[in-house]
Amino acid sequence: QVQxxxxxxxxxxxxxxxxxxxxxxxxxxxxxxxxxxRQAPGKGLxxxxxxxxxxxxxxxxxxxxxxxxxxxxxxxxxAYMELSSLRSEDxxxxxxxxxxxxxxxxxxxxxxxxx
Amino acid sequence: xxxxxxxxxxxxxxxxxxxxxxCRASQGISSYLAWYQxxxxxxxxxxxxxxxxxxxxxxSRFSGSGSGTDFTLTISCLQSEDxxxxxxxQYYSYPLAFGQGTRLEIK
Numbered sequence: 001q002v003q004x005x006x007x008x009x010x011x012x013x014x015x016x017x018x019x020x021x022x023x024x025x026x027x028x029x030x031x032x033x034x035x036x037x038r039q040a041p042g043k044g045l046x047x048x049x050x051x052x053x054x055x056x057x058x059x060x061x062x063x064x065x066x067x068x069x070x071x072x073x074x075x076x077x078x079a080y081m082e083l084s085s086l087r088s089e090d091x092x093x094x095x096x097x098x099x100x101x102x103x104x105x106x107x108x109x110x111x112x113x114x115x
Numbered sequence: 116x117x118x119x120x121x122x123x124x125x126x127x128x129x130x131x132x133x134x135x136x137x138c139r140a141s142q143g144i145s146s147y148l149a150w151y152q153x154x155x156x157x158x159x160x161x162x163x164x165x166x167x168x169x170x171x172x173x174x175s176r177f178s179g180s181g182s183g184t185d186f187t188l189t190i191s192c193l194q195s196e197d198x199x200x201x202x203x204x205q206y207y208s209y210p211l212a213f214g215q216g217t218r219l220e221i222k
């Protein structure tokens with residue numbers, strides 16, 4: 001049984017960066033393809049990026065290119081998503097998820113961007 | 116990029132009803148489609164993948180069909196716990212994309 005446990009809520013000022021972690025248990029990170037999805041308050045789900053096992057690369061949504069970095073520490077089975085140059089529109093719940101492949105989601109991390 | 120469009124955006128139904136939600140892709144995606152259920156304040160839950168394969172543990176009243184560009188999620192006999200928001204998602208090509216969601220409310 002895969003479990004994804006994310007880091008806690010963050011409050012950031014505009015222009016700052018945030019790094020959210022996602023600890024995997026039940027599987028090793030190398031057995032999974034991890035994606036990151038966000039959801040602004042009252043809005044739908046938005047895919048930010050994730051690992052494509054066919055290419056062996058992390059692919060980012062064009063909207064976040066240059067601002068987002070997704071990394072993995074296989075020694076601790078922890079995935080990370082760092083978003084920089086934060087603005088108020090980045091206020092959202094951020095999820096790590098395996099999506100259609102095993103269907104596992106983290107509990108979500110609320111990131112609030114406010115001056 | 117492939118766009119996913121769900122219909123309706125919201126609707127009301129009663130316990131025991133049979134309901135169908137539609138998802139349309141802007142181009143063919145074969146059967147690379149998943150459906151998720153989300154309840155307020157919770158992470159989404161995978162219901163169906165490969166357009167029609169029920170995820171383990173999901174009740175059999177949920178079913179999915181379709182291929183190419185047109186897909187449906189059907190709930191055969193609505194239960195109280197089914198009132199939620201439903202999303203489709205294509206994984207045929209990158210960037211991955213979700214539909215805008217369908218909110219199912221109690222009539």
